[in-house]
Amino acid sequence: MRAERARSWGSTLDAVVVYAQGALCRRLARGSVPPDGRVRVTGLPRSLDHGSLRARVVDGSGVRVTEARVEIEAEPIGPGTPDELQREVERLHDECAAARGRRDRHLSRIEEIRALHPVPPPRKRDDPHRSTPVDAWLELADFVDERLTGLHTRLVELEEALRQVEHELAVAEDRLARASTDTPPAHVRTTVCAVLSLDGTGDVEVELEYGVPGAVWVPTYRLTHRQGDGSGRLVLRASVAQRTGEDWSGVRIALATADLRRRTDLPKLRSMRIGRRQPAPTPSGWREPPVGLADLFTGYDAAGPRPATTTPSAAAGPGAAPVAGGGFPPGPVPPPPPLPQAYGGLPALPVPGGTAGASPEVFGGARPDVAQPVMARPGRARTGGRPLPAAPAGMAPAAPAAMAPAAPGRAAPPPQPPAPAPAPVAGPPQPSGAELDYAALVLSGPDEQGGRRGRLFPDSPSDPVAAEYRRRAEAVAALPLPGHAVRPRESAGSFDHRFDATARADIPSDGTWHTVTVTEIAVGLRTEYLCVPSVEQTVYATLVLTNATDQALLAGPVEVTVDDDFLLTAALPTLAPGGVRRVGLGPAESIRVTRRTNLHESTSGLRNNITVLDHRVHVELANRLARPVTVEVRERVPVTSEPDVRIEERADWTAPEDGAGPEHHAPGTRVWRVDLPAGGTAALDGGYEIRIPAGKALVGGNRRS
Template sequence: MESVLDEVVVYATGALCRRRAYGAVPADGRLRLTGLPLTLDPSSVRATVRGAGWRVTEARVEYAAELRSPDRTPELRRACDLARQEYDAARARARRAEERIAELTALRAVPPPRRREEPHRRTPADAWLELADFVAARLTGLQADAARLTEQCKLAEHTLQLAQDRLDSAPDTEHTAPTATTATVLLTLTADGPAAGPVDLELEYGVPGARWVPTYRLSHRQGDPGGQLVLRASVAQATGEDWTGVRLALSTADLQRRTDLPRLQSVRIGRRQATPAPSGWREAPPGLDELFRGFDQAFLQQIRLSAKSSDVRFGSRAAAAPGEEKTVQRKSVSPLRSRAATARDELPQAPGSAPVGYGGGAPGYGGPPAPAPPAASMAAMASFAPAPSGPPPEPAPPHPGAGWLDYAALTLQGPHSPGRGQLTPAPTQHRAGHELTGPLPPHAVPPRRSAGSFDQRFDTAAPVDLPSDGGWHTVTIGEIPLSVTPEYVCVPSVEETVYGTLLLTNSTDRALLAGPVEVTVDGDFLRTAALPTLAPGATGRLGLGVAEGVRVARRTELHESTAGLRNNTLVLDHRVHLELANRLAKAVTVEVRERVPVTAEPDVRIQERPGWSAPDEPSEDCPPGTRLRRVELPAHGRAELDGGYEIRIPAAQTLHGGDRRN
């Protein structure tokens, strides 16, 4: 049954795909959904019937080889060849138009040669003017045609680039094998009623090799208190299948997050006690080897027939006398019986000698049980090796590991496998997918790092197309209204430069993750900045770079004196003078940041000058000791600020660390 990829949810790493299939159910109730990627996780496959009439009783993943579709690559190559021919023809037409313009521009009036006996002729001015008018009229038409042909050439070049990109990104252009390995899900359905009609299936499976990071585009107009933020996402996927026309959702959650509960172990004081075996372990049931007795007899009979045919074909006694035939045959068969009996003794027979998962349990010895002889080793079974002697060793106490208790991952071993008739962990299936480890786009932050303790999901407004090439592709999610306030910030004590910023307030109920944002002011692209994480109702500042239209200058003075009855107090008077100038044609708001010393000594006192305030909460940008002041500067206006502090230190103490003259 054919299925269509309908929805994909991309998590922080990995994705969850949902396919839809609709059709009739065969009489045996078994359906095969083909064309699935090899990267799917078999443990994540879930099948659901939409509607009544059927229910899924079994879902199993199988791998099979399928013929490649020979239609897509030739079609893409043919389209690329046609686009290249059209581009070459457009270039030839444009080149011919330029040549005609050059020929017409070089057109000149050449007078006929004058003979000796002929007098000088008068220049016909009317003919020169008519020729100039003719050239001007022709050039006007040719130049219009040349402009039109140049535009056609650009369009043809763009079409050729698109066709070449489609051909290069096609997943089957680099494969030469006629077949490809694909995953198939085998479903077993059971009818709930006597008259069950067609079935509507939904198949869900997880794949690695997919990730995403948020990106934004902010549009702001000066004088407008609001702004429009377009939420986008850069998505990369190499899952082995192209996502064409799918509904895409992006989640900050971890697809492979841990779900099992922590186990609390007992703390015991006294002598060391043996750790009890987990309750999931079961002893091997008695008579397990009786299940394979018929197989062993058939296997030994096959060994005898193979050995007999080898003696008849390649034996050195094939031409012996008739009287010696029985002796030769007896000598060649007797060791086979001895070796077959030895092989039968090596099979796990004793009821307590091998672990087994019974009734949902799992085997649990420290090492694997003795392997049974496979059919491919019949020649080795025919070798004349002596049989083991002595009683079998005592079995080791059971110590099952974590892999032996994962019941969903256990498989029942067949007669040719080691530990036949027992539940053992299945070998790891090779999966074609891989985790994407390439670099992130500039200013991009992984969603798990920026999301913090909350998880959120974003759904795209329209279906998207994403090829499985591992590259970054941008998709649009939606628009988010923001409150935008332009402000200018300067830290003159560190750098006498004013920086432009945008104060963003997230007034919605959706969180904004950290990522790159393209800032556009009055329709002109300004720059790409880093947007911080904004929770619902939070406020953040977005830096736009140096503002050349606003200048700041800072001067400092230090006056050192003594005070007190006995001049036992050293007074360090730090004075700061700031000058701000606005060269823009609009009023601006500038936030000036200064600092004052912070001390924990009770004898040291610090007195600040008024007019400055501390931030509401200390942060990385505003550590303890930061003082702020906001100044409104009119268009082409200036302002002066005074600040500073006094440090009063007992004369018996000295100031350690820092520069007193700062």
């Protein structure tokens, strides 16, 4: 018992990096290395990607990790840890059914009382009519009315009680649906652990890194500004939702815009040929087996057999049926049949519909009904990338029709002669498509059979329980986004950014949005007032943001607070490092603008063959604020591409420089910048003349716009 406890280490989730979809978690475990060097680190989530597990020693001199693999265990939950939410829902279901039954019985009683009415006795044909005393009718009516009054009063109480219970049941069901997936859903707890092999002695601290699906995030901002101040506080926050199966409690959060599932293998460069077209050569994927591969496991075999394990994960195979809670039924599973050897000791992998066995062949011939092997290079236990479905090892073909038993009462069909073996194909072995996907191949360990260990094979199918966990986790990608929110993969463009939170955070695994404060970003702020009186005679207040950091600000909603008063929630566009953008704050009612225009048409030239359109613009501004402001007034003059048509401007406005401001301007834009003192006014006069030759002038039409 003491040795078993020393072999199992607990772990603590320390840091999480949330990507555009999915997350990369880091756990820390500390303990003393046992004599056999094998430890079991518990606490891993059920939805983790087994191929993403990495382990390293962060504190321990001379100790290194030589092996890391994932194992799954199932154990019953003790009576001291009941599922309170599930029991509450079941109790309220029973209470709701009882309240509904009481209400229904009371309704039936009301119908019985309502059906009471006087029934005269049957009268024979010769009997005279008899009179009924009125007092009896009235007494029966009073009795029915009194009983119905009491019953209806009681019915109101029963319906109110039923409505209350139904409300409590709806709340409990909603809490159960939103509950953290970190709690086990059944009476069997399924735990995932990492089995490590350590080389060395002493106390060490081990870091485990693994990827999980079911985590998304979007950026949000809070902007605080004081009028008259040239700076402000922009706080970057993040709305994070995760359903990974474990609660993130007190972890360091980092947010990245990269795609965690994007493959990072190098592209294949195809050669370019000049001349007659030739078919692209198909890679063989086969090479000679390394010399001395079997000798690498001599020391491992000399150490003796490993102790037998009774965990459900060791007994579970690809075809094992899961039990409640994600476990597997106990009992050993027979090992797969030994694989035949072909091509000088290389394993021949079976494929669906093919032949499980193969006889040795000489190099230069290949069996088309046998998938060819892919040799392994000693090194990593698994390459990254997406796994592809492949046939399990040891798959045998279906029984031929000649071996089917005869039906009763019918003569057995004559035995069919065996089909002739196909002729060997000349050339080197040709692996299947699954075996050529090198990123999905798994290196068999030393515990595999002699024909498999040390070689690469397609990954075996994952168990359906883990697939169901991953399906539930990936459902958070379909959550509706908050207002003005944009997914980071869309707003980041072709660049990837990472933002580290300054404080630890708590995010439960409930699949709902949680807001986390990331960091404070230094931005330059200035207030500008903008108006385009030719379109609308209203002055708008704007904030001009300057990104003074070396990271981009992603698009998302920003809550603007001016002078400690919440103003509005606006949409912040993506702001590159050093970029400038304008955020609108709405109309400024304290600044008024008025615009008047005048058009005078005349002719000029020796023969009056030039039409002159003289446009005059008069703009008046009034500042009713208690502080000076700067107002930018925008006008627009016509732009022509005809050399004979001339436009002469008569105003002190200026043309904005493209790229110098926070936005691009349309051709012909002109700008006035006016400094208004507190309570002051200003008048602006401008205009332009359009000189059009008589041959290009239009007769009639609107010449004022």
